[in-house]
Amino acid sequence: xxxxxxxxxxxxxxNSPADHAGFLRKRVERHHHHAHHHHTTSYQRHWFxxxxxxxxxxxxxxxxxxVGLVVLEGCTVELCEAAEDFAFAIRFDDAGARAYVLVAxxxxxxxxxxxxxxxxxxxxMRLVVRELEKQLxxxxxSLAACRNSPRRFSSSGRKRHLSNPALLxxxxxxxxxxxxxxxxxxxxxxxxxxxxxxxxxxxxxxxxLPPRRRSATGSATGSPAPGLSPAxxxxxxxxxxxxxxxxxxxxxxxITALRREWQERxxxxxx
Amino acid sequence: xxxxxxxLLSLARQPAEKAAEILxxxxxxxxVLKKRLVKLVVNFLFYFRTDxxxxxxxxxxxxxxxxxxxxxxxxxxxxxEPERKYCFECDSEEQCQEWVEALKRASxxxxxxxxxxxxxxxxxxxxxxxxxxxxxxxxxxxxxxxQKQ
Numbered sequence: 004x005x006x007x008x009x010x011x012x013x014x015x016x017x018n019s020p021a022d023h024a025g026f027l028r029k030r031v032e033r034h035h036h037h038a039h040h041h042h043t044t045s046y047q048r049h050w051f052x053x054x055x056x057x058x059x060x061x062x063x064x065x066x067x068x069x070v071g072l073v074v075l076e077g078c079t080v081e082l083c084e085a086a087e088d089f090a091f092a093i094r095f096d097d098a099g100a101r102a103y104v105l106v107a108x109x110x111x112x113x114x115x116x117x118x119x120x121x122x123x124x125x126x127x128m129r130l131v132v133r134e135l136e137k138q139l140x141x142x143x144x145s146l147a148a149c150r151n152s153p154r155r156f157s158s159s160g161r162k163r164h165l166s167n168p169a170l171l172x173x174x175x176x177x178x179x180x181x182x183x184x185x186x187x188x189x190x191x192x193x194x195x196x197x198x199x200x201x202x203x204x205x206x207x208x209x210x211x212l213p214p215r216r217r218s219a220t221g222s223a224t225g226s227p228a229p230g231l232s233p234a235x236x237x238x239x240x241x242x243x244x245x246x247x248x249x250x251x252x253x254x255x256x257x258i259t260a261l262r263r264e265w266q267e268r269x270x271x272x273x274x
Numbered sequence: 275x276x277x278x279x280x281x282l283l284s285l286a287r288q289p290a291e292k293a294a295e296i297l298x299x300x301x302x303x304x305x306v307l308k309k310r311l312v313k314l315v316v317n318f319l320f321y322f323r324t325d326x327x328x329x330x331x332x333x334x335x336x337x338x339x340x341x342x343x344x345x346x347x348x349x350x351x352x353x354x355e356p357e358r359k360y361c362f363e364c365d366s367e368e369q370c371q372e373w374v375e376a377l378k379r380a381s382x383x384x385x386x387x388x389x390x391x392x393x394x395x396x397x398x399x400x401x402x403x404x405x406x407x408x409x410x411x412x413x414x415x416x417x418x419x420x421q422k423q
Binding site for chain 2: 004005006007008009010011012013014017019020021022023054055056057068069070071072073074076077078095096097100119122123125126128129131132134135136138139142143145146262265266
């Protein structure tokens with residue numbers, strides 16, 4: 004099966020944020036049988052970079068291209084009873100698939116990796132996004148309906164599964180339509196489940212436009228995205244707008260601006 | 275670059291966000307439009323010969339540009355090689371628009387940005403960080419401007 008490897012390798016090495024990185028020793032998997040002598044386990048040290056649901060590994064930290072990639076879908080991460088200390092394994096649901104056994108430098112490093120990897124799946128991120136989408140909707144409602152006393156939402160029921168992805172309840176999976184294809188979230192339209200709050204209230208003013216996030220947090224990428232001016236179109240969360248579809252296209256602009264910035268930095272010849 | 279192809283093939287068999295038979299052309303000299311089963315699963319776009327169970331190929335949809343081209347047509351290209359386009363010709367303009375919208379939202383990076391945006395908005399509206407109650411507010415993946423270590 005072909006894969007757009009060049010683009011994938013580029014994604015691995017470009018400036019977009021890594022979710023975790025560090026040295027790990029990876030167990031070398033042997034495929035042939037050792038009939039008459041002991042199977043000696045050996046490990047190779049690599050520089051690992053986690054981006055989203057993709058775990059890349061490089062020969063050296065400065066290597067310009069990854070030597071390998073582990074797609075982290077349909078897997079679990081668990082501590083390993085291997086001979087090595089600080090070992091953990093990435094195991095796939097698919098029976099018969101090989102596991103990746105990795106060894107960290109110490110307890111803290113191991114724990115950090117296990118945590119980062121167990122939250123790496125696309126579904127987990129999607130779950131958190133949906134959860135926040137709901138909360139934002141509730142906050143919109145609160146603001147529109149009751150200006151003086153914003154509701155506190157209790158979501159303690161959801162608390163456990165967001166911090167521990169292993170407890171993901173089944174109903175959070177994307178719904179399956181009759182033709183066998185599942186759809187995710189609101190797409191371009193705003194279906195029943197994710198409608199923005201009742202706009203007929205109209206009593207409250209729209210929330211103020213979000214300030215430029217990057218200046219607030221001191222973005223690692225330097226100057227604010229050039230493409231976005233303070234005079235943005237309707238705030239995506241104002242009651243007049245079609246909340247989520249506007250929000251998504253608002254995001255599209257941000258991404259375009261960010262991408263342009265990354266490209267410009269590429270041209271300036273970063274290593 | 276080595277990768278766990280077996281798992282990727284397994285992923286290709288999962289329920290899709292979106293799937294359809296679409297005419298597709300790869301950015302190779304002399305290639306023509308061919309009917310393919312195109313399937314979007316998480317941030318991968320798989321494409322199959324219409325009568326085969328295993329995909330011919332997969333496109334990771336990160337750092338890609340989805341462009342609406344002429345009527346019924348959209349393309350996917352990647353930021354480091356914008357002139358190399360994977361072209362898709364749909365049955366209708368409506369189908370074309372649906373795919374463009376779906377693919378623009380398909381990347382992990384898009385989700386990350388959405389999350390950061392929602393988080394920020396909720397914080398502004400309620401004064402509370404919505405991730406705190408889940409104990410995940412310090413997770414690197416939910417921060418803006420995370421450095422490559």
